[in-house]
Amino acid sequence: MRAEVQDWYSARSFQGSVFDRWDLVARKQGQRVSVVLPAKNESATIGAIVTALRAELMEEVPLLDELIVIDSNSTDDTSAVAANAGALIAHQDQILPDAGCIPGKGEALWKSLAIASGDIIVFIDADLHGFEAQFAVGLLGPLLTDPRIHFVKSYYDRPLDNGVRVMPAGGGRVTELVARPLLNLFWPQLAGVVQPLSGEYAARRSLLECIPFVSGYGVEIGMLIDVLETVGLGGMAQVDLGERRHRNSTDGELARMAMQIQLTVQSRLHRRGLAQAAPPTVELTQFLRDGEHYIGDSTVIGVSERPPMLEIGQHSFTTGKWA
Ligand SMILES: O=c1ccn([C@@H]2O[C@H](COP(=O)(O)OP(=O)(O)O)[C@@H](O)[C@H]2O)c(=O)[nH]1
Numbered sequence: 001m002r003a004e005v006q007d008w009y010s011a012r013s014f015q016g017s018v019f020d021r022w023d024l025v026a027r028k029q030g031q032r033v034s035v036v037l038p039a040k041n042e043s044a045t046i047g048a049i050v051t052a053l054r055a056e057l058m059e060e061v062p063l064l065d066e067l068i069v070i071d072s073n074s075t076d077d078t079s080a081v082a083a084n085a086g087a088l089i090a091h092q093d094q095i096l097p098d099a100g101c102i103p104g105k106g107e108a109l110w111k112s113l114a115i116a117s118g119d120i121i122v123f124i125d126a127d128l129h130g131f132e133a134q135f136a137v138g139l140l141g142p143l144l145t146d147p148r149i150h151f152v153k154s155y156y157d158r159p160l161d162n163g164v165r166v167m168p169a170g171g172g173r174v175t176e177l178v179a180r181p182l183l184n185l186f187w188p189q190l191a192g193v194v195q196p197l198s199g200e201y202a203a204r205r206s207l208l209e210c211i212p213f214v215s216g217y218g219v220e221i222g223m224l225i226d227v228l229e230t231v232g233l234g235g236m237a238q239v240d241l242g243e244r245r246h247r248n249s250t251d252g253e254l255a256r257m258a259m260q261i262q263l264t265v266q267s268r269l270h271r272r273g274l275a276q277a278a279p280p281t282v283e284l285t286q287f288l289r290d291g292e293h294y295i296g297d298s299t300v301i302g303v304s305e306r307p308p309m310l311e312i313g314q315h316s317f318t319t320g321k322w323a
C-alpha cells in the first residue's frame with residue numbers, strides 16, 4: 001500500500017468490540033441515530049435482526065432512536081415479520097412516489113433518507129445470520145467519538161455457504177474478483193478498505209444527502225468513490241466486526257451484480273474523463289447446460305442513479321443518465 005493509504009489504514013481501522021454502548025449514548029449529545037434495513041424477501045432473517053437491535057439498543061440502552069425496514073418490493077411476509085419485531089415499515093415504492101419507482105437496493109437506501117430522522121444513519125443488510133447488535137455499536141463508534149469522521153465501513157471475515165457446507169472464508173466473491181481490483185487500479189487511495197462492498201456502514205446524514213445513490217447493487221461502490229471525492233480519506237474509517245454470515249447468492253446472480261458494479265465504475269470513470277459514458281443498459285448473456293447443449297440466457301442489466309437528496313427539490317429524476 002502507498003504511504004498515505006498505510007497511514008490511513010493504521011489510524012482509521014478500529015475494532016468494533018472496543019466501543020461501549022453506554023459510552024456512546026453519553027456521546028450522542030442530542031444527535032439522533034436511525035438504523036435502516038433494506039429488505040427484499042428477508043422474512044427468514046429480518047425478525048432476529050430487528051429483535052436484537054430493538055431489545056439491546058433501544059429498550060435496554062437508548063443508543064438507537066429509530067429502526068426502519070425499507071420493504072423493497074418483497075413478495076413474502078418481510079414487512080409483517082419486521083413490524084411484529086418492532087420495526088417501522090416503509091414500502092420503497094410508496095416513498096417519494098412523485099420521484100418515480102425503480103427497483104433495487106440503492107433505491108431503497110436513497111428513499112430511506114426521505115423518511116429517516118437520524119443525524120447519523122446506519123445501514124445494515126437484512127439477510128444476515130447470527131447477527132449481533134454490537135455491529136451497530138461498532139459502526140457508530142468512530143462517528144460518535146471523532147467529528148472528523150463522516151463515513152464508517154464495516155469489515156469482517158466472510159464465510160461462504162456453498163450449499164453443502166459453510167467454509168470459513170471465501171465470501172465476498174464480487175469484492176475479491178471485481179471491486180477490489182478496479183478500486184486498486186483507478187482509486188488506489190481506497191486500497192486500504194478491507195470490505196469495499198460490505199452492506200453494513202454508517203454515515204452522517206449531512207454527507208449522505210450530498211451524494212448520488214446508484215439504484216441497484218452498484219450503490220456501495222458508487223458511494224465509496226463519491227464519499228472519497230467528497231470528504232477524502234480523512235473523513236472515512238472502517239471497523240472490524242468479526243465475522244459476517246449472510247445468504248450467499250449464486251455465481252450467476254453475482255455475475256449480474258458484478259455487471260452493475262462495472263457499469264457504476266464506468267460512470268465514475270466517465271465523470272473523470274477516463275471512459276466513455278456508461279450505457280443505460282447492457283445485455284449479459286450467461287450459459288446453462290441443458291443435456292448435451294448449453295443454453296444462452298440473456299439478461300438486460302441497467303443501473304440508474306438518484307441525485308443527492310438535498311437537490312431533489314430542484315432536480316427531476318435522472319434515470320439512465322450518469323452524474
Ligand atoms: O432490490 C433489492 C435487492 C436487495 N435488497 C436488500 O439488500 C441487501 C443485500 O442484498 P443481497 O443479499 O441480495 O446482496 P448480497 O449481500 O448477496 O451481495 C439485503 O438485505 C436485501 O434484502 C433490497 O432491499 N432491494
Ligand SMILES: O=C(O)[C@@H](COP(=O)(O)O)O[C@H]1O[C@H](CO)[C@@H](O)[C@H](O)[C@H]1O
Nearest residue numbers: 171172173174175197199217220248249
Ligand atoms: O461482497 C460481495 O462480493 C457481495 C457477494 O458476497 P458473497 O460472495 O455472496 O459473500 O456482497 C456484497 O455486495 C453487494 C454489492 O455491493 C452489497 O449490496 C452486499 O451488501 C454485500 O453483501
